[in-house]
Amino acid sequence: MRTMSVAPPSYDFETLRVSQARDSVLHVELNRPKKRNAMNKTLWREMVECFQRIAQDTDQRVVVVSGAGKMFTAGIDLLDMAGEVLQPQGDDTARKAWHMRNTILQYQESFNVIEKCSKPVIAAVHGACIGGGIDLITACDIRLCSRDAWFQVKEVDIGMAADVGTLQRLPKVIGNASLVSELVYTARMMMADEALSCGLVSRLFEDKEAMLDGAFEMASEIASKSPVGVQGAKMNLIYSRDHSVKDGLNYIATWNMSMLQTDDLVKSAQAAMEKKSPKDVPYSKL
Ligand SMILES: CCC/C=C/C=C/C(=O)SCCNC(=O)CCNC(=O)[C@H](O)C(C)(C)COP(=O)(O)OP(=O)(O)OC[C@H]1O[C@@H](n2cnc3c(N)ncnc32)[C@H](O)[C@@H]1OP(=O)(O)O
Numbered sequence: 001m002r003t004m005s006v007a008p009p010s011y012d013f014e015t016l017r018v019s020q021a022r023d024s025v026l027h028v029e030l031n032r033p034k035k036r037n038a039m040n041k042t043l044w045r046e047m048v049e050c051f052q053r054i055a056q057d058t059d060q061r062v063v064v065v066s067g068a069g070k071m072f073t074a075g076i077d078l079l080d081m082a083g084e085v086l087q088p089q090g091d092d093t094a095r096k097a098w099h100m101r102n103t104i105l106q107y108q109e110s111f112n113v114i115e116k117c118s119k120p121v122i123a124a125v126h127g128a129c130i131g132g133g134i135d136l137i138t139a140c141d142i143r144l145c146s147r148d149a150w151f152q153v154k155e156v157d158i159g160m161a162a163d164v165g166t167l168q169r170l171p172k173v174i175g176n177a178s179l180v181s182e183l184v185y186t187a188r189m190m191m192a193d194e195a196l197s198c199g200l201v202s203r204l205f206e207d208k209e210a211m212l213d214g215a216f217e218m219a220s221e222i223a224s225k226s227p228v229g230v231q232g233a234k235m236n237l238i239y240s241r242d243h244s245v246k247d248g249l250n251y252i253a254t255w256n257m258s259m260l261q262t263d264d265l266v267k268s269a270q271a272a273m274e275k276k277s278p279k280d281v282p283y284s285k286l
Contacts, residue, residue, distance in 0.1 A: 008059075015043035016050055017068060021216050024061040024223040026054060033069025039132045040077040041084070044110045047136075051113035058285035061227055062219040063117070065140065066124040066212060075131025075154055107164050111139040115238055118231035120222055124215040125149045125201070126208040135162065138169035141234060142218070143201040146211040149192040151200065157187045172241055174198050224279040226264035227286035232256070 007026060011018035021027035028050060030037040037043075054060055067073050084103060090096035114121050114136070123140040125133075131154040137143050153170070155162040162184070171180045179198055183190060196204045205211035222230055232255060240248035264283050271281045 008057075010053055011050065013046045013050060015040065016046050018050065021064060022220045022223070024059065025216060025219040026060050026063045027216075028054075028063055028065045030065070030067045030073050033067075035077065036071055036074035036128070037067045037069065038074045038077040038080075040080045043077075044107055047110040048113050051117045054119060055113070055117040061119055061223040061230070061286075063119055063121045064124055064212070064215045064219050065114075065121060065136070066208075066215070067126065071127025072125040072129040072149070073133040073136070074128060075133055078158070104163050111136050111165050114139040118235055120219075120230060120234055122215050122219055124211050125151075126211060128152070130154045131158075131162070132164060134166045134170065135164040138173050139165055141237075143173075143195075144203045144205065144211055144215055144218075145192050145195060145201045146205050146208050147192050148207070149195065149201075151183075151190045151195055152187060153183045154187050156185060170200075174200050224277075226262070226268055226278065226281070226283050228259055228262040228264045228283075229268075231286060232259050 005020045007018040007020050011026075013031075015030070015032055017029040017031040019027045019029075030039075030043065032038060032040070032043065051063075054063055085100075088096040088100045088103070090099045120142065121140045122142045122144065123137040125137060125143065125145040126149055127146075128150055129137060129145075130152045134151060134153050153162060153166055155166075161167065167184065170183075171177055174180065176198060182188070190198075190200070192201070192204055195201045203214065205214050236248070236252050236255060239251050243251070264281075267281045267283065268278060271278065
């Protein structure tokens with residue numbers, strides 16, 4: 001059962017619709033349905049603003065990202081891109097290149113913020129997820145899809161190598177270099193069944209409604225647990241993905257030398273001894 005309420009006014013955006021899906025669970029929808037949620041400049045900028053706010057918002061513990069209308073997203077807005085990428089600013093090649101580099105770094109930030117936000121982010125994909133959409137979902141912690149979903153690393157088809165995260169994160173997500181190369185070089189569509197079997201998504205639902213119900217259920221489950229535990233786990237999973245086991249173990253030891261001193265540990269242990277669920281424990285905000 002889905003219940004929605006309006007999110008706080010600070011989440012008022014033009015291209016993103018943000019609602020309070022459940023207690024401590026925010027729903028962020030890419031919201032340009034008539035343009036198939038193509039990512040225009042406003043959307044790239046609002047992603048940064050939205051996730052920076054969520055990161056600081058102690059009332060929120062988990063985020064679900066989905067697309068409004070027919071599909072998740074058609075990727076970058078090709079009309080918007082034409083201005084910025086095809087006509088870089090600058091008096092000479094060096095200055096144009098310098099400007100272009102900064103522009104690309106800025107685009108990257110739109111999805112880096114998802115990773116930097118310590119709250120888990122669940123991507124819920126229906127219909128097409130193209131180009132920039134793959135950049136987005138690979139920066140999320142958990143990916144779900146509906147049976148009609150399809151995925152396409154489309155960038156070579158528009159004459160470019162993907163530069164906003166897919167080439168860096170997709171190999172880590174599916175752990176199959178051959179399949180990644182195939183998807184990237186051919187730009188072929190990957191359907192929902194294959195996305196499930198290769199590990200791009202962890203669950204497949206019959207339709208969008210069932211998927212969103214499943215996503216909110218999962219998000220509520222996560223939100224009921226200690227935010228010190230959950231958010232610490234996210235930050236350490238991401239750190240460990242990018243470092244050796246030795247460095248990861250060192251990092252968690254340093255992390256937990258303070259975080260194990262949380263009240264959440266005592267409260268949770270006591271609840272476990274009393275055969276209560278974490279849902280019954282009133283954890284402080286984080
Ligand atoms: C530094 C840059 C970093 C980022 C790089 C990112 C790269 C990428 O994302 S590469 C991928 C680019 N995307 C595409 O090539 C997809 C193009 N669109 C389509 O193939 C189809 O539109 C699609 C299969 C997604 C949907 O088909 P459908 O029949 O359902 O809808 P349409 O009638 O085609 O489209 C409806 C309106 O949406 C507009 N639109 C769709 N995609 C885009 C887009 N990517 N950019 C801008 N606008 C898009 C389309 O023009 C229609 O608008 P209107 O005519 O005003 O109704």
